Amino acid sequence: MGQWIQLDTARGPVAAWQADPARVPKAGLVVIQEIFGVNPHIRAVADRFAAEGYAVLAPAFFDPVERGVELGYDAAGFARGRELVGQLGIDAALEIASAAASQLRAHLSVFQAPPLVGTVGYCWGGTVAMLSALKLGLPSVSYYGARNLPFLEDAALVAAPRAPVMFHFGEHDASITAAAVDAHRRALPGMPVHTYPAGHAFNRDVDPDAYDKPSARLALDRTLSFLAEQLK
Numbered sequence: 581m582g583q584w585i586q587l588d589t590a591r592g593p594v595a596a597w598q599a600d601p602a603r604v605p606k607a608g609l610v611v612i613q614e615i616f617g618v619n620p621h622i623r624a625v626a627d628r629f630a631a632e633g634y635a636v637l638a639p640a641f642f643d644p645v646e647r648g649v650e651l652g653y654d655a656a657g658f659a660r661g662r663e664l665v666g667q668l669g670i671d672a673a674l675e676i677a678s679a680a681a682s683q684l685r686a687h688l689s690v691f692q693a694p695p696l697v698g699t700v701g702y703c704w705g706g707t708v709a710m711l712s713a714l715k716l717g718l719p720s721v722s723y724y725g726a727r728n729l730p731f732l733e734d735a736a737l738v739a740a741p742r743a744p745v746m747f748h749f750g751e752h753d754a755s756i757t758a759a760a761v762d763a764h765r766r767a768l769p770g771m772p773v774h775t776y777p778a779g780h781a782f783n784r785d786v787d788p789d790a791y792d793k794p795s796a797r798l799a800l801d802r803t804l805s806f807l808a809e810q811l812k
Contacts, residue, residue, distance in 0.1 A: 582627055587637065589679040591644040591672050596637045596680060597623045599630035604691045607811035608684030610677055610718070611638040612701030612708045614781070615661030617649035621786045622702075629700070632804060635687055637680045641673055641708075653787050665704055673708045678716055696811040700803060701725070703781060710745050717742035719810035721803045724748065724780055726755045732767040745771055746806045748799045750778040750792070774802060 582599030597611075597618050611626045613619075618640045626638040642649040645667045651657035677699060685695040698719040701709030706725030713720035714737055722728070722745055732738055745768070749761050764773050776782060776795035783796045 582623060582630065582636070582638075585637075587639055587676070587679055587683055589639075589644075590675045594643040594676055594679070595640040595647070596683075597626050597640075599623075599626045599636040599638075601630050601633045601635065603633065605635035605688060605693045606633040607635070607694065607807070608681070608688050608697035609634040609636045609807070610680045610684065610697065610699040610712070611636055612673075612677065612699055612705030612712075613638065613641055614703040614705055614784075615665055616651040616653065616657055617642060617661075619650040621784060624786075625702075625783075634807075635684055635691075635693075637684055639676050639680045641676050641705075642668060644668060644672060644676075653784075653790075661704075670708070670711065674711055674715060677708060677712050677718070681712075681716070681718055694812075698807055698811050700807075702783060706747075707731070710747075713743040713745035714738070714741045719743045719807070720745045721806060722747050723783055723799070724750060724753060724756060726753075726780070729760055729763060732763055738767045741768065741771075744806075744810060746803065747771065747773045748783075748802070749773070749775050750780055750782050750795070751775045752778060753780040755780055772802075772806070774799065 587596040626636045681697040700721040706722040707727040709720040710722040712718040778792035778795040781790035782792040
């Protein structure tokens with residue numbers, strides 16, 4: 581079970597859900613939220629990765645705009661989440677991800693564990709995770725990042741990725757077409773891109789309209805294998 585802590589960032593203090601394993605951590609992991617905030621689902625995701633041996637921080641990325649955001653999966657939640665994404669901006673999101681990674685490295689040193697940190701992100705967080713690999717050098721896993729394409733068109737960015745990234749997409753995702761998935765393969769050849777017989781947000785196990793258990797399980801297995809390989 582995790583707990584709330586405060587993370588110091590260039591954008592001011594940000595709350596973060598901290599979850600530690602019961603043993604010396606393998607590495608650190610920044611869990612990057614969907615547009616709905618660090619709600620019970622994201623906290624459970626963080627706790628799950630901690631149970632797999634990672635020291636985890638899940639920053640409340642919207643805190644510089646509005647503190648304590650936890651939105652529902654209804655029309656109002658989607659609308660407010662999109663507003664907050666626009667108000668925060670991608671540069672601030674990456675600064676918060678970088679601050680979380682730095683805090684995790686310091687935290688790992690307490691356990692005398694290697695200062696190795698990656699990220700995993702979902703939907704909007706999937707795009708932030710991808711950019712955390714390309715720009716910040718943090719090995720990352722990106723789940724159904726619907727905002728990835730404009731960044732893939734930056735030839736200089738994709739020509740020299742600073743760290744590897746794994747992608748997961750649903751084959752029936754109305755917001756991410758097969759052509760968009762193929763664009764990831766062309767822009768970042770050699771990076772693993774996996775697809776599943778599922779829709780968007782197939783990992784969101786609190787949402788019966790989105791969750792696909794077999795796809796989520798396989799994606800998690802692949803994610804854990806990727807992280808184990810990259811963070812060693």
